[in-house]
Amino acid sequence: MPETHTAHADIDTLIRVLDAAETMPAAARLRARSYQLLRPPPGATVIDVGCGTARAVAELAAHGARAIGVDLDPAMLAAARSRFPDLDVRAADAIELPLGDGQAHGYRADKVYHVLPDPHGALAEARRVLAPGGRIVLLGQDWDTMVIDSDQPEVTRRIVHARADTIPHPRIARAYRNLLLDAGFRDAEIEVHTAVFTDASMLPILGGHVAAARQAGAISDAEAESWIDEQTRRARHERFLIAIPMFLAAATR
Numbered sequence: 001m002p003e004t005h006t007a008h009a010d011i012d013t014l015i016r017v018l019d020a021a022e023t024m025p026a027a028a029r030l031r032a033r034s035y036q037l038l039r040p041p042p043g044a045t046v047i048d049v050g051c052g053t054a055r056a057v058a059e060l061a062a063h064g065a066r067a068i069g070v071d072l073d074p075a076m077l078a079a080a081r082s083r084f085p086d087l088d089v090r091a092a093d094a095i096e097l098p099l100g101d102g103q104a105h106g107y108r109a110d111k112v113y114h115v116l117p118d119p120h121g122a123l124a125e126a127r128r129v130l131a132p133g134g135r136i137v138l139l140g141q142d143w144d145t146m147v148i149d150s151d152q153p154e155v156t157r158r159i160v161h162a163r164a165d166t167i168p169h170p171r172i173a174r175a176y177r178n179l180l181l182d183a184g185f186r187d188a189e190i191e192v193h194t195a196v197f198t199d200a201s202m203l204p205i206l207g208g209h210v211a212a213a214r215q216a217g218a219i220s221d222a223e224a225e226s227w228i229d230e231q232t233r234r235a236r237h238e239r240f241l242i243a244i245p246m247f248l249a250a251a252t253r
């Protein structure tokens with residue numbers, strides 16, 4: 001299959017998984033908490049970096065902010081624009097935002113920093129676009145600490161760690177507060193919320209985990225098949241459980 005088709009299939013899967021995860025009431029509450037920490041005054045410019053399909057951009061706009069979403073991926077941008085044609089969604093890299101110095105009151109990045117090649121550079125860019133007193137909020141999961149209920153705990157541990165090792169910065173979320181302090185932000189605070197999934201909508205995530213672990217040589221074909229069979233069975237019989245620590249850090253420019 002040509003690479004572009006694979007890339008689109010990956011983005012379609014990501015959008016499906018994000019839709020399933022983000023429509024859960026606990027995820028909506030966590031996003032609401034992130035907006036509370038941003039504290040945008042009415043009409044203030046808030047930028048959501050790595051906005052995906054622009055769910056948060058729409059919610060921030062509904063709260064009265066002048067919300068701007070930026071993302072690098074053309075398929076994500078197309079999905080965002082088709083869902084929310086009236087929103088301000090732009091193609092841009094986290095390292096080079098389409099705002100002048102001090103033009104933003106708020107900066108938000110949700111499940112993004114773990115994939116950035118240069119998180120320190122992205123934070124320097126956040127500082128550049130934020131006005132003094134502006135707020136930054138980072139939100140994301142710790143990939144090394146995914147809890148999965150399984151009758152095969154040792155294989156599970158190998159799968160989780162092998163998948164984490166394919167991610168540029170799998171443990172960056174636990175470092176958000178320290179990164180913000182190192183970048184010169186003040187009043188840094190951090191919270192951890194646990195995302196819990198008990199239905200089959202998260203099975204595609206585990207398919208990706210198993211494929212990554214198999215490719216890394218961390219598990220055999222037989223272990224991959226047996227493990228995914230068990231998880232599929234669990235999902236079918238309502239015995240599926242994944243828990244993921246979600247770190248939410250906030251600070252002031």
Ligand SMILES: C[S@@+](CC[C@H](N)C(=O)[O-])C[C@H]1O[C@@H](n2cnc3c(N)ncnc32)[C@H](O)[C@@H]1O
Nearest residue numbers: 018050051052071072073076093094110111112
């Ligand atoms: C896991 S998705 C999260 C999307 C959205 N924030 C959400 O919570 O639903 C990560 C997003 O970051 C975007 N992204 C990755 N690298 C980026 C970069 N360097 N600059 C801007 N966006 C980036 C991806 O295209 C993707 O849409």
